[in-house]
Amino acid sequence: MELYNLTIPDNTWGEKEEKLISFVGDERKKRILSYHFDKDKVLSLYADLLSRMIISKRLNTTPKEIIFFSQRNKKPYILNNNDLHFNFSHCEKNILLGISDLDDVGVDIEIIKKAPLIVCEQVFHEKELDYINEVSNDLQNERFFKCWTRKEACTKYSGSGLIAKLTKINTLDENSSHCYCTYRYNNCICTGYSKKDNSFKRLEINIQDIYDFYKIQDKKEG
Numbered sequence: 001m002e003l004y005n006l007t008i009p010d011n012t013w014g015e016k017e018e019k020l021i022s023f024v025g026d027e028r029k030k031r032i033l034s035y036h037f038d039k040d041k042v043l044s045l046y047a048d049l050l051s052r053m054i055i056s057k058r059l060n061t062t063p064k065e066i067i068f069f070s071q072r073n074k075k076p077y078i079l080n081n082n083d084l085h086f087n088f089s090h091c092e093k094n095i096l097l098g099i100s101d102l103d104d105v106g107v108d109i110e111i112i113k114k115a116p117l118i119v120c121e122q123v124f125h126e127k128e129l130d131y132i133n134e135v136s137n138d139l140q141n142e143r144f145f146k147c148w149t150r151k152e153a154c155t156k157y158s159g160s161g162l163i164a165k166l167t168k169i170n171t172l173d174e175n176s177s178h179c180y181c182t183y184r185y186n187n188c189i190c191t192g193y194s195k196k197d198n199s200f201k202r203l204e205i206n207i208q209d210i211y212d213f214y215k216i217q218d219k220k221e222g
Contacts, residue, residue, distance in 0.1 A: 106157030
């Protein structure tokens with residue numbers, strides 16, 4: 001699985017975004033423009049643009065030819081290709097994209113902040129609770145979000161979302177540790193999950209890469 005990280009330097013909606021949104025599908029465009037805050041519009045737009053850029057390169061097609069759709073579980077798929085799997089997540093100025101041509105994928109990214117420890121017993125396995133509670137406050141926050149992102153990525157992989165019996169899932173089980181890739185990026189914890197594609201490869205995309213790619217696409221269309 002390839003894991004792509006992108007940081008958005010500016011959460012302000014401007015002329016660039018007004019132009020770039022033309023590469024997004026109609027439904028996604030409506031959703032993006034319905035957001036009240038610029039930061040939500042920007043994150044949603046660039047998550048789509050990043051996905052289209054990477055997928056179009058893999059499929060040797062144009063970004064506008066790619067059609068995304070979601071099933072009832074809201075898991076995204078590529079309508080005109082069943083062999084390439086992807087999933088993305090974003091928080092604040094950070095986007096994480098997972099891509100695989102071997103298996104379904106699930107990803108999650110979360111800012112490391114003061115953890116809502118009050119919910120621990122409702123969502124974590126007893127082994128995860130021990131792992132979180134055996135350390136001091138600062139480490140507790142990091143361990144909380146390590147387990148949280150693993151749980152999110154695992155349930156997004158299966159399509160069950162957080163309606164699954166979360167306390168039954170032990171993301172620290174050694175027998176499934178090879179399915180996870182968890183790492184820090186900026187002030188975030190990132191996790192990718194796949195049962196069959198465990199050759200995790202981490203890549204970083206610069207915002208200028210996005211601008212340059214779509215500038216070329218725009219010229220091709222013109």
